[in-house]
Amino acid sequence: MAIPLIEKTAKNFVFTVQDFSIFAYQATMNLFRPPVYWTDFLMQSDIIGVGSTTIVLLSGFFTGGVLALQSAATLSAFGATGVTGRFVSLTMIRELGPVLTGIMVSGRNASSMASELGSMVVTEQIDAMRALGVDPIRRLVTPRLYACIAMLFFLTIIADFCGILGGAFVTKFMNNLNGTQYFSEAWEYLRASDITQGLVKPLFSGFIIATIGCFNGIRTTGGTEGVGRSTIQAVVWASILIIFVDFLLTQVMLTIFR
């Protein structure tokens, strides 16, 4: 009884991965063949980038603050509270900035992409688009994909900056330490390789958010209940993949920049 079930699940998984690969390849390559919908790209950049600024700004600021609070408590045992700035900036830029931004944007935008496209599928709007001779992947997915990659890059920079500011706020006003020393430490020990690590990761996260969100949306079946299911799957899979790919990239980057 268990074997056929495992076989069916494994087959479904392989077919889904195959479909996703074809879907992601088409969405990516559409940029290099006309028509390219630049207006849709700008609209999506506004929705994803400008729309996510507030949550990224706040989450970055408070994460930096928490890092400063926690690290100062630990570092004080070694009399090393002076390196809080270095700790916060490196952690934010290399790791937490890209990952947190990815997860926050995934919660906001992978869900909206899946639900928007899913609703269009169940109301036959995607079929209507195809019947009018317009490719829905080219029109709906490609602009979202490139907008998401571009915007996540800038949102991560904002998150890093706000995280360092949050750490500075806590260091100066709550831990009553020297603010100048904090910024000096934060800047002095920062290397180009740290910044490269931190800015390559959001490119992958952006790709994951848009492709997973749109893929789940466009494969929606089962009416409005199906739209809800697609939305949940989009957020869950995007979040898991962001952390998993971050793990792989960190390993690769550490090897490269050793």
Next chain:
Amino acid sequence: MNETAQPWPHGHAAHAAEKPVVAFRNVFIEFAAPVLADVSFSVAPGETRVLLGPAGVGKSVLLKLSNGLLRPDSGDIWLFGEEIARTPEEKLLPLRTRTGMVFQESALFDSLTIRDNVGYQLIAEHFPDEEIDRRVREVLSFVGLEQTFDLFPGSLSGGMRRRVAIARALIHDPELLLYDSPTGGLDPVTSSTIIELIMKQRDVRRTSSILVTHRLQDAFTLCTHCFDPDQGRMMPLPEGQADPGTTFLMLEEGRLIFDGSLHELVHSENPFVREFLE
């Protein structure tokens, strides 16, 4: 297209010599269960095929197969002389711009205005704004809804949305129209308006079409009336006459059990056809 291999299983004299707009040969498709089995028929230029059958027999599936929105598991389908059953999606897209489709629930883009919905194809092809406005107004006037130009679909009634969907299907002056239950769920007066529009398109522009319906009254009205452009409304044909270009198909459990004229339909001995008519 392979002319010799092309099916013409139930052609009508008036159209028999012409190349069909759509042709099905031995088409099978199944999802969880078989939906269509061994379906063969064709649509000649200018011909209107009314597809009858109860709900769930595969009428909408057949319509979506006609323009390649769905692919058959086996069998061949030709659209404008090109085999589409195994053609890649990117090659089907330009072919579909020569067709117009009216969906069961209208399928209007709810975030776009009526202008942008109706002119969607023209916008995608980068027509100038003035040209889009002119053609959208023209086609909205054809369906009697010029006043909805700046509105959103959500503010329209079901019947108005259906008429906007017809306008959207007509904007590119299609060579084939596919109507998926265009009168389903509408009141008799609105249904009559929609049927009149379909008749107008048939009689004024001579566009080939497949009309899916389970409403016999609509099908018979379409067959026994013609559109009078001078009076701007539909008029009954003389007693006993029927439009020769309007013919019927009937599906029963995924199989095509009838293909013929109104006269042949009403005199059919097939028990399912008799039961459906009665």
